[in-house]
Amino acid sequence: MNLSKKFYRPDEVAALLALSRRTIYRMIHDGRLQAVKWGSGPWRIPQEALTATLGGGHGG
Template identity: 50%
Template structure:
């Protein structure tokens, strides 16, 4: 059985707002399921896939920031 996350839980894991989660679902960046007339749940595997896709870019940015801080000292 697939684990479903509330939009606020997915937002916390991804470090974005709840509204960004809704937008990403609309854009197709995240997969979700409607569980009621006004309720949405995000597939946890979709969140994990997004984190994995963006992990390389985050590491490169973070290492660049560390390097700049080291040069400024």
């Protein structure tokens, strides 16, 4: 899997992890997946957080 972007949208992460978008948002809200939100814009998941999740680590 090539993780070349610095930030991913929740729908991209859902596709990479074979999960629903709802599950990704749930993971963000309960702290299992680190994400950032700029202003009223959409959530973005840093590459480091995605790598930690894929590797079984803790992203924060």
